[in-house]
Amino acid sequence: MNPKEEMYLWAKDLWPITRSLTGDGVRETLSYLKQLMPSLKIHNVQSGSRAFDWTVPDEWSISNAYIDDEYGNRIIDFSENNLHVVGYSDQIDLWMTLDELESHLYSLPDQPNAIPYVTTYYAANWGFCLTHKKRKLLKKGKYHVVINSKKKNGVLNYGELIIKGESDKEVFLSTYLCHPSMANDNLSGVVVTMALAKWLNSLEKRKFSYRLIFIPETIGSLAYLSENLQYLKENVVAGYNITCIGDDRCYSFLPSRKGLTISDAAAKHVLENTDKNYKKYKWLDRGSDERQYCAPGVDLPIASIMRSKYGEYAEYHTSLDDLNVITESGLNGGYQAIKRSIEIIENNITPRITVHGEPQLGKRGLYPNLSIKDSTKHVDVRTLMNLISYCDGENTLLEIANIINKPFWELLPLIETLIKHNLVIDEN
C-alpha cells in the first residue's frame, strides 16, 4: 500500500475517538500510532506541572452526556457526535428552563447544519454544541441536562519519536492530536507526520537526526518546550508544525516568526515550484503551536506547510470538517511538500567549482561539441552552465536554485554528476 492510501485509512481508523487535551482518547490514539511505529515513546506529564507561564490541567474524562426534554425525548446525545459537549465541561445533572439553558448552548447561525467545536480548558464551565437548525426547533419548557464527566489529578500524554542520523543536529516535526472527530484539523496532521516517520525510518542514511512529536496543542508544546528547551535550542536546525494538511483545495505557507530560517526557505521553494498560486500567510496569521516554538526567547526554526489553513476554510472547527474534507491526493500533496522540504534541508550543500573559468564539459560528454546558433540555448545545457556559474562556495544549492529559477530537485542530479567528475566540492 502506498503512503496516500495508508494515510487515509489511518485517518478513518482514528476518526471516531473522543480526544481532548488529556485522557483516554489521547492514549487510545497514541497506542494506535505506536502499533504503526513501535519506537514511538509515550510520555506522561503530571497534572499541575508547570509549563513556563502555564499549568498542566487536570485529566478530563467523559462517559456520556445528553439533554432530554420534559417528555423524555433525547434532544442532544454526546454518543452521536463527540462535538456535542464543550470540551472540559464540568459534571452536571440539572433540570432547567430553555431560558436558563440558552447561555450554555453554542451554534452557528451562519452555518445552520454545523455543530461547532468549543472548549473551556482553563475555566470551569459547561455547555452543549448543536446545529443552529436544531436549536431553532427547541421549545419553551423544562430540560434535563446531564454531563457525566470527571476532572482528576492525572497525566497529560504525548508521543515522541527519535530517528537518529549522522549528525546530532535535528529536524523537528510536531503535530497535535487533541482534537476530537475533525479530519483536516487535525487527523490530517497526525497521519502525514506518521507517514513522514515511516519514510524517514526507511532511509538508508540521514544527515540529520529527526524528532517527531504527537502532542496536545498549546499546553502540549509548552510542556514539551519547558522540558527540552535548552537541548532544542542547541540542536534543532529546522522543522515544521504539521496541521491542516489533508484537503485538496490549495497549499498554504506560514513562516517562522522572523521568516529567515532554512525551514522557511525550503518550504517556499517547494511550494513555489509545486503550485505558484500557493497562499502566503504572515506570522500575524499564526494560530497553532508555532506560537510557542517561535515565541521570543524560544525562536526555534519552525515554519508551517499546510493545505487549507486553520480558520480559512468553511468547515473549520465544526462537524463539517469530516472525512469528506480530506482526500488521498490532498494528504499526499502535503506529505510530498514536507518530504521535499526535508530533502532540501538534507542536501543543501554549498557547492564550489574546482577549476578556474568554465570547465570544458565537452570533453566529458556533458556539452554539445558543435557550436551552432542556439545550441547553448538548449535548456539542460543552460541550466548546467548556470548552476556551475554560481558554484562559488558562497551560495547554497537552494540559493542557486532560486537565483536560476529551477526546482532544487532538478539541480540535485546535476550537482551529483559534477561531484562525480570532481568538478564540484561542498565548501562546508
Add this chain to the structure above:
Amino acid sequence: MNPKEEMYLWAKDLWPITRSLTGDGVRETLSYLKQLMPSLKIHNVQSGSRAFDWTVPDEWSISNAYIDDEYGNRIIDFSENNLHVVGYSDQIDLWMTLDELESHLYSLPDQPNAIPYVTTYYAANWGFCLTHKKRKLLKKGKYHVVINSKKKNGVLNYGELIIKGESDKEVFLSTYLCHPSMANDNLSGVVVTMALAKWLNSLEKRKFSYRLIFIPETIGSLAYLSENLQYLKENVVAGYNITCIGDDRCYSFLPSRKGLTISDAAAKHVLENTDKNYKKYKWLDRGSDERQYCAPGVDLPIASIMRSKYGEYAEYHTSLDDLNVITESGLNGGYQAIKRSIEIIENNITPRITVHGEPQLGKRGLYPNLSIKDSTKHVDVRTLMNLISYCDGENTLLEIANIINKPFWELLPLIETLIKHNLVIDEN
C-alpha cells in the same frame, strides 16, 4: 481656552508686525512670545559675526516707503502692506521715469492680485512689490520713489527655551520668525511651536530635555549652529523644523537628509496613521532650516512635519498667504501630529517578554477563556497577542507598531498593562 483657539489668536496678534532677518519686528515678536512663556531667553548676535561660511548682516530698519506719481498721487504705500518693499532695500529718494523704475518692481503675472514677497539680504539693492493688476495701470511719466530704511551695525535676535527632562539628551524644535505678514509661512510655525512649549512645560515629567528656538531663517540657524554645534551633535536625539503648519488642506512630510532617524520614523508613523494620503516629499524638495541642520558634517536628526509645504501652495510667499489660509483645525492638526511624534520619541521602549512561550493571559483576565471558532480573531486579543509576539528585546515599540500595522498610541496602553503584570520589561 484650548490650544487651537490660542494658536489662532496668537497668529492674529502677531500678524501686523513688520519682521525681517533683524530689527524691531523680530524683537517685538520675541517680546510677545516671552509674555506667553517667560522662561524664553532672548539672545543677540552682533552684526558682522561669522556663522560658518556666512556673516551676520547689518540690522535693517524701515520707517516708511512709497511711490508717488508726478501729480502727487500715492501709488504704493508701505504702511498699507509690509510686503510692498523688498526686504533689506537700501535707502532711496529719487525721481525717475517708469522705464527706470521697472527693473525695481516685482509682480506676478500669473497671480495678478498677489503682492509677492521679495528680499535682498546679501546684496545691496532696492525694490517695490505690487500686484500685477496695479502694475499694469502705471502710466509713462515721472515717479517719486522713497524708501526710508537704514542698515547699521546692530544685532540679530533669536529666542531660546530650554525645558529640562530626566535626561540631558534633547529633542530640538526650531521655527523661524523672520517673515513679515504671512500666515502659513510662517506665523503657523511660530504659534504651533509656542503651543508645544506650553504643553511640554505642563507635563509632570519628561524623559528628554527640550530645546525650542525661534530664529530668523538660514542666517539664524547657521548662527545658532555655529554657537552650539558640538553640544547639539552630542545631545540632540530627535527634532523637527516647524514651518507651514497651519492650513487644513493636507499633511506633508520631508525627511532628514538620510531619512533614517527616529524623528523620521515617528513622523511617518504618525502621518500614516493620521491621513494615509499625506504628501511624502524627499530631501531633494527641502527648502528651510533643515538645509543647515542636516548639512554634511552637521547631520542633526531633524525632519519636517507640515501641512501645505512651502513652495507647494498657491498663496506661498505672497500677500495671499493671509489669516484666511490658516485655520484653527489646520493649526491643531499640525500641533497634534508633532505632539504625537514627540510622545512616540518619549515612550519608544524596546519591550521584552519575561516568560517563554505565550503567557497565559486567561488567568489574568486578558483573554477569552472559551475557545470557539473566531474567538481569537477578536481584534483586541489579536493585537495584544501580536504585540507580545514581537516583544523580543530587539524591536522597539514603534517598529512593532509598524510591523503589526497599529497606531503607536493604541499599543501604548497595552504595553503598560503588560508591564504592570510583570510580563514585559524594557530591554534598554
Add this chain to the structure above:
Amino acid sequence: MNPKEEMYLWAKDLWPITRSLTGDGVRETLSYLKQLMPSLKIHNVQSGSRAFDWTVPDEWSISNAYIDDEYGNRIIDFSENNLHVVGYSDQIDLWMTLDELESHLYSLPDQPNAIPYVTTYYAANWGFCLTHKKRKLLKKGKYHVVINSKKKNGVLNYGELIIKGESDKEVFLSTYLCHPSMANDNLSGVVVTMALAKWLNSLEKRKFSYRLIFIPETIGSLAYLSENLQYLKENVVAGYNITCIGDDRCYSFLPSRKGLTISDAAAKHVLENTDKNYKKYKWLDRGSDERQYCAPGVDLPIASIMRSKYGEYAEYHTSLDDLNVITESGLNGGYQAIKRSIEIIENNITPRITVHGEPQLGKRGLYPNLSIKDSTKHVDVRTLMNLISYCDGENTLLEIANIINKPFWELLPLIETLIKHNLVIDEN
C-alpha cells in the same frame, strides 16, 4: 577623420579576412591593428598548452573547399564566403551521395537566405554551411566534397596593449577577433576597442592604467587568464568585454556575475542617461568572455555594454550579419557609452564639503542674490545645492548623480568649480 568614420573603415578593411581561433586570419587581423597602434604586442601560446581545464587546440588553416555535383558544377565554394565551411573542419576529399552528405550540411529553415556560422573546435568533424534555399535545390546523386584544411601543432595568437596611467591599478578591456566575416559579432567590438585605445593613448594623463586585449573567444580569455590571473585579480579595478556594439537599434547591458562592481554602476548610469529604454540583461543571459572573467574564483569586475546583444538579433551568427548591420552612428554610440563609463571610473571621487552648513554661494557669484518665489527652483541652482548637500565624504560622485538623478557628466564641471573655490575636497 573622426572616430566613427575611422571605425567603420577599419571594419570594412578587416571584413574579408578568414579568421578562426588560430591561424593566419588572426595574425593578419593583429598586424592590421598593430599598424594602427604600434605599441600593440602580439603574443603566441603553443598548441597543447593548458589553460585551466582546457587545452589550446592545434592551429587550423584552410586553403580552399568546395562541393561539386557529379556534372562538375560547383555547388558550394568556400572562396565565395568563409562561413561556408564549419570552423576547424577536418581535411576531406570524397565522393558521396546526397544522403551521406546531409548530416554534414547546416542551414536554417527559418532564415532560408542565411548561411549559418558553425564551428567544431573541440571535436574532430567536418561540414558545410549553406542557405536553406540552396539546400532545397540539391538533387539526389553523387557529390565531390573537398576541404583542404590542416591542423598542426602551432600557436594561438592574441594582441595586448598596455597604456600606463598614474596608478598601477588597471581598467581591463577585452574583445575577440576569432569570428570570420561577421560585422556586429564581432568586427564592431574590435574596431570600438581600437578607437578606445587611440582615445586613451591621446589623453594627457590617466588616473588608471589600461590593459586592452584582442583575443580568440573562450580559449583566448582562458589562456590569458591562466597566464595572468593573480596579477589581474590584484590590479584590475574595472573593465568591459566589448562585443556586438556596432548596430543602431538599441543599447544593451549585461552585468558582471554579482552585478555590484563600479563597472556595472558606471555602465548602468551611462545607459540610463543615454537611452532610458536600454535592454537590461541578467547574468543568466551571458554568452561571451565574461563567462571566464566573472567565473567563480576569477571574479574580475567585468561588465558588458552592447548594442544589439549576441543571440538577440536576427542576423546573429549568419552571413546576414554583414557591413549593413553596423553603422557609423551605431559604432559611435557604443564607443561613446564605454568612453563615458571610463570617464566616470576615472573621475569618481568621494567629495566632501569643507564648510559646515550650506556655503554662501551668493558671495562667490554662484547663487542668485535676490530671493523671489521660485528663484531657487532654477534648475542649475537646485542641482548645485543638491550636489553640495550630498558631498558628505560618504557618497561617491556617481552615487550622488544617481541620488539626485542627473548625468555624471553634468555634475563633473560643477564639482570642479566647487573644488576650485576650495568648497569641496576628495575624501579618498
